[in-house]
Amino acid sequence: MLQLNCPWCGPRDETEYHYGGQAHVPYPEDPSALADEEWAEYLFFRDNPKGPFAERWVHSVGCRRWFNVVRDTRTYEVLAVYTNTEPRPDLGMGVAAGGQR
Amino acid sequence: MAKQLPEHPAWLWRDPNPKSSYDAIVIGGGGHGLATAYYLARNHGLTNIAVLEKGWLAGGNMARNTTIIRSNYLWDESAAIYEYALKLWELLPAELDYDFLFSQRGVLNLAHTLQDVRDSVRRVEANRLNRVDAEWLEPDEVAKVCPIINVSPELRYPVLGATFQPRAGIAKHDHVAWAFARACDAMGVDIIQHCEVTGFVKDGNRVVGVDTTRGRINAGLVGLVAAGHSSVLAEKAGFRLPVQSHPLQALVSELYEPVHPTVVMSNYVHVYVSQAHKGELVMGAGVDAYNGYGQRGSFHVIERQMAAAIELFPIFARAHLLRTWGGIVDVTPDASPIIGATPVENLYVNCGWGTGGFKATPSAGWVMAHTMATGEPHELNRPFGLERFTTGALIDEHGAAGVAH
Numbered sequence: 306m307l308q309l310n311c312p313w314c315g316p317r318d319e320t321e322y323h324y325g326g327q328a329h330v331p332y333p334e335d336p337s338a339l340a341d342e343e344w345a346e347y348l349f350f351r352d353n354p355k356g357p358f359a360e361r362w363v364h365s366v367g368c369r370r371w372f373n374v375v376r377d378t379r380t381y382e383v384l385a386v387y388t389n390t391e392p393r394p395d396l397g398m399g400v401a402a403g404g405q406r
Numbered sequence: 407m408a409k410q411l412p413e414h415p416a417w418l419w420r421d422p423n424p425k426s427s428y429d430a431i432v433i434g435g436g437g438h439g440l441a442t443a444y445y446l447a448r449n450h451g452l453t454n455i456a457v458l459e460k461g462w463l464a465g466g467n468m469a470r471n472t473t474i475i476r477s478n479y480l481w482d483e484s485a486a487i488y489e490y491a492l493k494l495w496e497l498l499p500a501e502l503d504y505d506f507l508f509s510q511r512g513v514l515n516l517a518h519t520l521q522d523v524r525d526s527v528r529r530v531e532a533n534r535l536n537r538v539d540a541e542w543l544e545p546d547e548v549a550k551v552c553p554i555i556n557v558s559p560e561l562r563y564p565v566l567g568a569t570f571q572p573r574a575g576i577a578k579h580d581h582v583a584w585a586f587a588r589a590c591d592a593m594g595v596d597i598i599q600h601c602e603v604t605g606f607v608k609d610g611n612r613v614v615g616v617d618t619t620r621g622r623i624n625a626g627l628v629g630l631v632a633a634g635h636s637s638v639l640a641e642k643a644g645f646r647l648p649v650q651s652h653p654l655q656a657l658v659s660e661l662y663e664p665v666h667p668t669v670v671m672s673n674y675v676h677v678y679v680s681q682a683h684k685g686e687l688v689m690g691a692g693v694d695a696y697n698g699y700g701q702r703g704s705f706h707v708i709e710r711q712m713a714a715a716i717e718l719f720p721i722f723a724r725a726h727l728l729r730t731w732g733g734i735v736d737v738t739p740d741a742s743p744i745i746g747a748t749p750v751e752n753l754y755v756n757c758g759w760g761t762g763g764f765k766a767t768p769s770a771g772w773v774m775a776h777t778m779a780t781g782e783p784h785e786l787n788r789p790f791g792l793e794r795f796t797t798g799a800l801i802d803e804h805g806a807a808g809v810a811h
């Protein structure tokens with residue numbers, strides 16, 4: 306089981322959280338202008354790297370707030386935790402950590 | 407039921423060095439990769455081909471799954487491809503001349519809520535329209551098929567009935583892989599283990615070979631059949647796939663006398679159980695919620711599965727757990743596979759089978775081979791192309807696939 310450090314509540318067991326998948330996937334600015342391919346990208350395509358991954362978690366049974374985590378999907382090691390208003394920390398991983406599209 | 411296991415076989419395939427060039431290469435030596443190579447050779451006469459496996463043959467999900475085989479999916483497209491597989495399973499032991507213990511002992515899918523009951527009855531009717539054998543059983547009939555299930559209405563999630571597919575069952579997964587490997591080898595297919603594909607060689611937008619840990623290998627056609635690692639490889643080839651990789655676990659007990667005559671699955675309380683020929687109770691868990699490439703999952707997931715198992719099967723309360731393990735499953739947004747062309751010419755993909763692709767091994771190989779050899783999808787995989795995520799023609803099998811199988 307993972308232990309995640311909620312930015313507001315502190316360290317809690319994984320079972321207190323729910324997973325939200327890839328972080329930094331913005332809602333399209335002008336949805337009606339999107340081609341079908343672009344809608345498909347937005348709806349269905351997410352990064353799936355083997356290594357550092359910027360992802361969202363929500364502290365469902367605690368403060369119920371969303372935040373971001375960079376976690377290594379190979380080792381499950383948590384590399385960074387940050388709030389939605391903070392930029393993705395530069396861990397020297399470039400875009401491999403996913404998200405900036 | 408407790409038939410003797412076959413002897414561990416002697417070498418069933420050669421251990422060749424890779425040639426510099428093949429007509430076709432299949433990346434991934436799991437069940438689907440081997441079946442693809444088998445049907446490329448058998449149905450299309452392509453024998454100058456190789457299967458490249460980064461680890462050992464069937465060391466991925468193929469020999470980590472809980473071996474449940476059934477075809478009672480909801481939609482026509484799925485029923486067709488899974489039922490085709492089931493019909494091939496019925497022929498394969500003779501065709502491959504290998505007794506891999508395919509046992510049609512039936513599968514019960516339990517319903518625990520009113521909504522479950524409605525969905526299940528609907529699925530039974532849909533299955534019948536597709537000529538898939540399916541029955542709806544009331545709780546007392548469930549108890550007749552599987553006397554060790556607790557059908558008491560006192561349960562927190564009582565058994566309100568079940569769908570039953572009598573022709574469904576299990577098979578011994580590693581033996582299935584060996585059977586295909588032997589047959590491939592006999593037709594001249596090179597099965598190359600410990601050969602990881604690290605990149606793709608392209609001429610413009612056409613794939614012409616692969617880079618591997620054992621050097622560059624040229625190829626006319628390439629099939630990407632890497633299950634949990636599909637998106638890692640797709641990225642190297644320059645495109646994205648709508649799949650997410652998750653850990654999925656299973657576990658077995660010590661050996662017990664035969665007590666469990668069928669296969670029981672419950673999506674709602676989420677456990678599935680059968681008893682292997684040797685006597686282990688084989689149980690599957692759910693996926694870990696997060697993306698992960700570790701072939702292990704979390705203990706709390708197993709704990710929840712065991713709570714469900716013991717409520718449904720009180721006699722398991724004192725069974726001893728022997729082993730747990732995990733695989734990496736590639737899950738799509740609609741819980742249906744992706745089989746077809748990719749944005750790269752001559753590169754085809756078969757992935758996205760998620761938690762339930764073992765049962766489809768023969769038909770997945772059949773249609774993938776067809777697609778690679780002819781450049782056109784087979785009628786059975788035409789609806790399962792990548793383009794469905796753009797057209798919106800999804801095949802939503804969450805109900806029938808669930809995380810259970």
Ligand SMILES: Cc1cc2nc3c(=O)[nH]c(=O)nc-3n(C[C@H](O)[C@H](O)[C@H](O)COP(=O)(O)OP(=O)(O)OC[C@H]3O[C@@H](n4cnc5c(N)ncnc54)[C@H](O)[C@@H]3O)c2cc1C
Binds near residue numbers: 437459603735
């Ligand atoms: C715990 C568990 C239980 C399951 N239970 C069931 C069930 O009861 N019924 C059912 O129908 N399905 C079940 N499944 C799903 C089923 O196992 C998979 O859908 C199916 O095995 C996938 O096809 P495959 O056999 O080809 O995959 P795999 O055996 O995973 O084959 C993919 C292969 O590709 C190789 N590979 C990856 N990257 C590279 C590379 N770069 N170069 C070379 N080779 C590479 C891997 O090493 C691997 O051997 C289960 C899965 C798990 C994990």
Ligand SMILES: [Zn+2]
Binds near residue numbers: 315
């Ligand atoms: Zn919190």
